[in-house]
Amino acid sequence: MTRNSSTLAERPTCPKDAEGNPRIxxxxxxxxxxxxxxxxxxxxxxxxxxxxxxxxDPEIAEAVARAATGAAGTTTGWSPLLDTVTGRLLALCGGEVVGLFRTGTSAVRAAVLAVRESVGRPLVLSSGYHGYDPMWYPPRTPLEPNADGIVDFFYDLDLLAGLLRDRDRVAAVVLSPDHMHLTPSWYARARALLADADVPVIVDEVKVGLRYGPGLSTADLLDADVWVVAKGMANGYPTAAVGGSRTLLKPLREVSFTSFFEPTVLAAADRTLARVATGxxxxxxxxxxxxxxxxxxxxxxxxxxxxxxxxxxxxxxxxxxxxxxxxxxxxxxxxxxxxxxxxxxxxxxxxxxxxxxxxxxxxxxxxxxxxxxxxxxxxxSEEARYQAAWNVIDGLRDAERDDRTTREWISRLLDD
Ligand SMILES: Cc1ncc(COP(=O)(O)O)c(C=O)c1O
The missing domain is CATH 3.90.1150.10 (Aspartate Aminotransferase, domain 1)
Structure with missing residues (x-):
């Protein structure tokens, strides 16, 4: 397979050789x-x-194979496995209700749109990668809202504090936690700022959720109203979950998709969640x-x-x-x-x-x-450290900066 011979319209992220061709x-x-x-x-x-x-993994393979025979429910309708999976997610991550999706991208998008509709304000302040969806595309001018009302603060808490001065227009703050480039003191300050502003917090734990322990990786670091997990919940099978406040997530009632009850995915999630619950x-x-x-x-x-x-x-x-x-x-x-x-x-x-x-x-x-x-x-160098953090979190590592250097780093890294 070479880069130009594939009939696949997308160019999904995957390991590639030195010429940029996907490894098979x-x-x-x-x-x-x-x-x-x-x-x-x-x-x-x-x-x-x-x-x-x-x-x-033998346990997951066995559960998936069994579900594929029809022995664990059907894609046609509700099955006991569905309630087991939502129960496990609430026990691990907290919250009143859970919504299920196929990808992290669709789950974060749905969570943010649901909270914005419930709160009824136009802006969402964001840090981190949340998926390929155009709603996250950068605006022409950094630090301004994009066409979907998203303002990126690149994990800089002074910028966040400034944006929160306009909190009557802010529906929510959504951020993707990271534990390589953000420090405990970053979380402590973020938590205090967010509590003070009293705006709903959505943690996009698609990547980190359930990987660091049996629950949200920020359970002791932030006070999330809504969470999203995905990568830790089904050992690579296509599912993601949104959980949290029943009131904020009320608009999720409109969500449905044909493969909702597909039993092999639910079986993979059920067994994986049982395993990660042990830690x-x-x-x-x-x-x-x-x-x-x-x-x-x-x-x-x-x-x-x-x-x-x-x-x-x-x-x-x-x-x-x-x-x-x-x-x-x-x-x-x-x-x-x-x-x-x-x-x-x-x-x-x-x-x-x-x-x-x-x-x-x-x-x-x-x-x-x-x-x-x-x-x-x-x-x-600091430059190499900033670049490495940017590659992985689409934002700035936690380090001492003033407003001028923050803006310089942002324009430099955006241009790169
Ligand atoms: C923090 C975060 N949010 C959202 C996504 C998008 O998830 P998916 O690739 O399952 O659509 C990712 C993917 O890496 C992610 O790391």
């Missing part, structure tokens, strides 16, 4: 993938962090990720390679001092069969047992050997 995978098991040339990879992408339990998969992910991180830091330092690692075992990111080194890192990793999500967050799965980790570490040591020509005393 023919099998996936646990932490390992096989490509069409028979090469075996260790998967740190995991469908952008949505395969938490590992590929082809065990998240602990394994964290510990496996931490072990790999410790090895990677040591190997990079030993080879004199200026690459920092942001985040922790749950999600982490390589921050290279130069673009050349970053490119060389992806190339060397791919030669060694380590499948990283280029420029973005790396996500191990529960299937990263000791044998996979031994193998991944040996491969990473060889990656560092290959990168010997890039050894240098250069340090990772």
């Amino acid at each position: 995978f023919t099998a996936a098991r646990g932490a390992r993938l096989t490509d069409s040339a028979g090469k075996e990879w260790i998967d740190f992408d995991n469908a952008r962090g949505s395969v938490v339990l590992g590929h082809g 065990a998969p998240q602990r394994t992910v964290r510990e496996a990720g931490e072990r790999f991180l410790a090895h990677a830091r040591k190997a990079l330092a030993g080879a004199g390679l200026p690459v920092e690692l942001a985040g922790d075992g749950s999600f982490f990111q390589f921050v290279a001092a130069t673009r050349e080194l970053e490119k060389a890192l992806w190339r060397a990793a791919e030669d060694e069969g380590l499948l990283f999500y280029r420029g973005d967050n790396q996500a191990v799965s529960e299937a990263f047992g000791p044998d996979v980790l031994d193998d991944a570490e040996a491969r990473f040591t060889r990656v560092c050997d290959r990168l010997a020509p890039y050894a240098s005393d250069v340090r990772v």
Whole structure:
């Protein structure tokens, strides 16, 4: 498959080779993938962090196979599984009601539009990626509302404070939490600002929800009125959920779609939610990720390679001092069969047992050997750290800034 030979109209995010052509995978098991040339990879992408339990997890596969025979309900109508899934979501994430969707994009969009309709004010203040939908497209002039009334504050809390002065026009604040580039003090200040303004808060936990523990990753950091989760809830099966206040989410009553009751998806969600409710998969992910991180830091330092690692075992990111080194890192990793999500967050799965980790570490040591020509005393700059954060959160990392430098960073990173 080459970039121009596909009949697919979309260009979905997926691993690609150096020429930009999609890599073709023919099998996936646990932490390992096989490509069409028979090469075996260790998967740190995991469908952008949505395969938490590992590929082809036996319990999920068995539940999905059973549901596919018709033994667990039907797409035609309501099934017991539906109530089990909504019950599990409310127990884990809180709230009065839950809405189900097929993608994170559609769930966040529906949540924001529902809250705006309930509140009856025109503007929504936003930070972070919320999906490909045009409603999130940037305006011509940064910090102004776009055509859909969305104002991006790029995680800068001084900008948020300024925008909240106009709070009579603000229906809600929606933000995608991150735990690699935002600090506990950022959350403490955001929480106080939002409480003071008294506007509804929507947390887009599509990516981070249920990955850090059995619930919202911001349960102790923010007071959300509405939440959205997706990647942590069905091990890669297509579903997402919105939950929270019955009053704010009342407009979701109008939502329906033909595949609503499709039983294989509900079965995958039911089993995945039961597993993540124990906290065990998240602990394994964290510990496996931490072990790999410790090895990677040591190997990079030993080879004199200026690459920092942001985040922790749950999600982490390589921050290279130069673009050349970053490119060389992806190339060397791919030669060694380590499948990283280029420029973005790396996500191990529960299937990263000791044998996979031994193998991944040996491969990473060889990656560092290959990168010997890039050894240098250069340090990772603020610019590189800002760029790395921007790649993953579409906004500014938490750091000391004044208004002028905030605006400079925004225009620089938007232009890049
Ligand atoms: C924070 C966040 N919100 C929304 C989305 C969109 O979700 P989906 O790709 O399932 O449509 C993503 C996807 O990565 C995300 O990370």
